[in-house]
Amino acid sequence: MAARRKKKAAPKRSAARKTVKKKAPAKAAASRGSKKVLGSPRPGWPYSPGWRAGDFIYTAGQLGMNAEGKLVGPTIEEQTRACLRRIEAILKEGGASLSDVVKVTTFITDRVNVPGYNLAYGEFFKSNPPARSTVVCDLVVDGLIEIEAVAYKPR
Numbered sequence: 720m721a722a723r724r725k726k727k728a729a730p731k732r733s734a735a736r737k738t739v740k741k742k743a744p745a746k747a748a749a750s751r752g753s754k755k756v757l758g759s760p761r762p763g764w765p766y767s768p769g770w771r772a773g774d775f776i777y778t779a780g781q782l783g784m785n786a787e788g789k790l791v792g793p794t795i796e797e798q799t800r801a802c803l804r805r806i807e808a809i810l811k812e813g814g815a816s817l818s819d820v821v822k823v824t825t826f827i828t829d830r831v832n833v834p835g836y837n838l839a840y841g842e843f844f845k846s847n848p849p850a851r852s853t854v855v856c857d858l859v860v861d862g863l864i865e866i867e868a869v870a871y872k873p874r
Contacts, residue, residue, distance in 0.1 A: 754770060754771065754772045754773075755770070755771045755813070756769070756770060757769035757770060757771060757776070757778075757809050757812045757813045758778075758808070758809045758812060766779050767779060768781070768805075768809050769809035769810075769812070769813060771813040771814075773874075774871060774872060774873045774874060775869060775870065775871055775872075776809070776810055776813040776815050776819075776869070776870040776872060777867075777868075777869050778806050778809050778810070778867050778868045778869075778870075779867060780824075780826065780865040780866065780867040781802045781803075781805040781806050781809075781865065781866055781867065782798075782801075782802060782805075782858075782860055782862045782864075782865050783797065783798025783799065783800075783801040783802050783862050783863065783864055784801060784805075784862070785801065790861065790862055794835065794863075795827075795832040795835040795836050795839070795863050795864060796835045796836075796838060796839040797839075798862055798863050798864050799835070799836050799839035799840055799864055799866070800839050800842070800843075802864060802865065802866040803817070803839075803840070803843045803866065806820075806866060806867075806868050807843075810868070810870055810872075813870075813872070814872060814874075815870045815872035816870075817843055817844065819870040819871055819872045820844075820849045820868045820869065820870045821849050821850065821869055821870065821871045822849055822850045822851070822868065822869040823849050823850070823851045823852075823866060823867070823868050823869075824851070824852045824853075824854070824866070824867050824868075825840075825851065825852070825853045825854070825864065825865070825866045826853075826854050826856050826858060826864065826865040826866075827853060827854070827855055827856075827863065827864050828855070828856070828857065828858055828862075828863050828864070829855065829863070830855050832863055832864070833853065836853075836864060849868070
């Protein structure tokens with residue numbers, strides 16, 4: 720006959736044993752908690768043009784429009800320049816500039832416009848351009864391009 724083995728009981732957890740969360744250093748907590756909305760959204764559009772969150776500034780996608788909300792022109796070059804000028808204004812309000820941009824995401828409606836986009840984009844980022852992704856897609860407006868950026872600017 721085989722000997723029967725006794726099952727070991729699982730150890731009981733003490734009610735006094737609780738997980739203790741470590742507190743973040745005061746400096747890190749202060750930078751995480753400091754957020755500021757930048758820019759003025761178009762009336763009726765539920766979004767913020769930009770946010771400063773700690774040492775980073777995030778812009779919403781900017782279209783090739785003027786202050787009145789009209790497309791600046793029919794070409795990809797004109798619209799790209801307008802997008803980047805809008806981004807530049809948001810960054811300035813947050814205490815940064817285009818030279819602080821570390822990542823750009825571009826949404827473009829037609830891949831045939833990429834050479835013109837690159838030409839205008841290169842006027843703004845002459846050396847050490849930021850990391851960049853370009854996506855071909857439809858836009859929610861009739862523009863040719865939308866650009867968003869992330870900048871790193873320590874306070």
